[in-house]
Amino acid sequence: MVGGRTRQSQYQSLHFAPxxxxxxxxxxxxILVALVVLLVIAGLVKAAVAGAPxxxxxxxxxxxxxxxxxxxxxxxxxxxxAAVEVQGLPSLGSSGGDTPQPIASLAKIMTAYVVLxxxxxxxxxxxxxxxxxxxxxxxxxxxxxxxxxxxxxTSGESLTEVQLLQGLLVASGNNLAAILADYDxxxxxxxxxxxxxxxxxxxxxxxxxxxxxxxxxxxxxxASDQLLLAAKVMSDPVFAQIVAMKSVTLPNAGTxxxxxxxxxxxxxxxxxTGSDSTAGGCLVFANRRTVDGRTFTILGxxxxxxxxxxxxxxxxxxxxxxxxxxxxxxxxxxxxxxxxPAGTDVAEASNADGTKVAIVTAKPLTALGYGGMTVPVSVQxxxxxxxxxRGQAVARVSAPGAGEEAGTASRTxxxxxxxxxMVHDY
Numbered sequence: 001m002v003g004g005r006t007r008q009s010q011y012q013s014l015h016f017a018p019x020x021x022x023x024x025x026x027x028x029x030x031i032l033v034a035l036v037v038l039l040v041i042a043g044l045v046k047a048a049v050a051g052a053p054x055x056x057x058x059x060x061x062x063x064x065x066x067x068x069x070x071x072x073x074x075x076x077x078x079x080x081x082a083a084v085e086v087q088g089l090p091s092l093g094s095s096g097g098d099t100p101q102p103i104a105s106l107a108k109i110m111t112a113y114v115v116l117x118x119x120x121x122x123x124x125x126x127x128x129x130x131x132x133x134x135x136x137x138x139x140x141x142x143x144x145x146x147x148x149x150x151x152x153x154t155s156g157e158s159l160t161e162v163q164l165l166q167g168l169l170v171a172s173g174n175n176l177a178a179i180l181a182d183y184d185x186x187x188x189x190x191x192x193x194x195x196x197x198x199x200x201x202x203x204x205x206x207x208x209x210x211x212x213x214x215x216x217x218x219x220x221x222x223a224s225d226q227l228l229l230a231a232k233v234m235s236d237p238v239f240a241q242i243v244a245m246k247s248v249t250l251p252n253a254g255t256x257x258x259x260x261x262x263x264x265x266x267x268x269x270x271x272x273t274g275s276d277s278t279a280g281g282c283l284v285f286a287n288r289r290t291v292d293g294r295t296f297t298i299l300g301x302x303x304x305x306x307x308x309x310x311x312x313x314x315x316x317x318x319x320x321x322x323x324x325x326x327x328x329x330x331x332x333x334x335x336x337x338x339x340x341p342a343g344t345d346v347a348e349a350s351n352a353d354g355t356k357v358a359i360v361t362a363k364p365l366t367a368l369g370y371g372g373m374t375v376p377v378s379v380q381x382x383x384x385x386x387x388x389x390r391g392q393a394v395a396r397v398s399a400p401g402a403g404e405e406a407g408t409a410s411r412t413x414x415x416x417x418x419x420x421x422m423v424h425d426y
Contacts, residue, residue: 052416053352055384057359057394061346061377065339065399069371072333077322080280080304083223084326086334087231087297088401090373094227100206100220101304104274105149105172105259106282107214109226110195112165112242113233115180117198119161123237127161130183140175148174148215152253159251162238166248169239169272171256177213188212202228217278226301230271230284234299243270243286259312260285262320267327269297273316280307281319287327292336294368300326333370339377339399340365346379346407347395349388351416358410359394367402375399379407388413 074092076082081096121127132153143150151173153159159167164180167173181191188211195209207221233239242248246264249255259275260283262268267287274282280303287298305318340346340361347359369375380396388394388409395407 052386054386055349055351055388055413057347057349057381057384059347059379059381059395061340061344061379061397063377065375065377067337067339067369067371067373067375069337070333071372072330072370075325075329077302077305077325080302080307080322081223082300082302082322082326083227084298084300084330085227085231086330086368086370087299089296089334089369092330094224096223096304098206098222098224100208100222102214102217102276102279103219103221103226103282103303104214104276104279105174106221106226106272106274106284106301106303107195107209107212107219108168108172108177108274109229109233109272109284110198110209111177111180111191111212112169112239113229113236114191114194114198115161115165115184116233116236116239118184118194121161121238123241126163128183129158129160130164130179132157132159132179136175136179139178143175149259150175151250151256153179154252157252162242163250165238166242166245167250167253167256169242170245170248170258171250171253172259172273174213174215177211181212199225199229202232204228214274214279217276221303223301223303226284226303227299230286230299230301234271234286234297240270240286243272259316260320261316262323266324267331268323273319275312275315275319277308277310277315279304280309281305281315281317281322283316283319283323285323285327287323287331289331289334291331291334291368294336296334296368298327298330302326334368335370336366337369337375338364338366339369339375339402340397340405346397347381349384349394349409349413351413353416355414355416357388357413359407360410361397361405362408363405365397365399365402365405367399369401375402 076095083094085091134155137155140153149172151167151171164176167176181188185191199207204225207225210216210218247255247257259273267289269288270286271284282303284301302319302322305322309315342364344361345358349357378398382394390412392409393406397407398404
């Protein structure tokens with residue numbers, strides 16, 4: 001019996017005990033595989049239908065380039081003051097300090113500047129007219145008697161603005177400076193106030209004008225200040241045209257030679273001389289040259305040459321010699337430089353998975369310059385979309401005096417990889 005009960009108990013435990021839930025390992029694997037397949041399918045669908053992410057671009061080229069070669073060494077005069085520059089290029093400096101000194105007839109440059117600023121005149125026009133009075137003739141006679149530089153006038157004649165400026169700048173008539181000042185401002189005192197106001201506006205911090213002609217030795221300036229004025233006034237076409245004249249013919253005075261004997265020779269195109277025993281020989285000059293098909297202008301000023309000499313010809317000759325030496329020392333250093341060669345990497349475009357495409361210059365950027373000169377380079381980048389084709393313009397590369405060239409994609413940007421799209425949201 002005992003054995004029978006045991007078998008019955010065993011029978012009950014085998015057939016009537018509660019069942020426990022169990023999953024087959026194969027079934028679990030199948031479910032996981034299905035889930036993975038669904039995720040992969042979802043990723044594939046997403047990658048297939050989603051658009052590409054936008055491309056990015058950043059600059060890789062430096063902001064400045066230093067031109068190779070040796071910096072120019074201006075042939076500064078042994079005495080006095082001097083300053084020189086190539087227009088559009090960084091300053092080449094000055095010599096002799098910045099101590100204000102008499103400038104004699106260089107003052108007439110400011111006189112002409114004020115008159116033209118107040119009474120602009122276009123090339124080919126004559127401007128205002130002034131009727132010469134008995135007082136003007138008396139002033140001429142008095143100045144001539146004291147051996148001043150003057151231009152003959154006759155009572156009742158009429159001189160135009162351009163004729164007065166020609167006599168002022170070419171023949172250096174002190175009496176015409178007085179006539180222009182009176183016409184413009186009503187008196188020499190009021191006109192001188194305008195001269196000083198104009199000087200301050202131009203940044204000529206070491207200049208003081210006390211008369212419109214420069215006869216007064218209290219009218220002082222520096223070479224650097226005169227260079228500032230020259231750069232400004234030479235931008236006026238009428239002024240530039242007048243100071244380039246080798247002579248001028250006026251109704252009563254006849255034909256008068258330019259005191260600036262350098263004009264018309266060796267590239268000199270102006271602008272004005274000044275001379276007396278106190279100021280010495282002074283010359284503000286402009287010289288135009290062409291190198292490798294590029295035309296440029298050298299501006300300069302020399303003051304205080306051969307101070308103490310009495311001869312006008314000697315003083316002006318010394319100033320012209322100093323200016324000529326300066327020009328020759330500078331012109332040989334100016335040449336056309338390649339600032340950015342063709343094919344230079346200036347930027348880099350990237351897509352979302354890190355693929356990069358170089359943006360390169362299509363053509364070289366060249367500019368006038370001299371060794372050691374620092375040239376700023378601008379790279380303006382365009383916003384990119386989702387695609388980039390080979391040769392597509394992405395950047396505008398420019399530098400002063402060099403113009404502008406395009407930066408283009410060196411190759412087509414590959415599409416973002418399928419695998420990257422599957423696992424990234426964007």
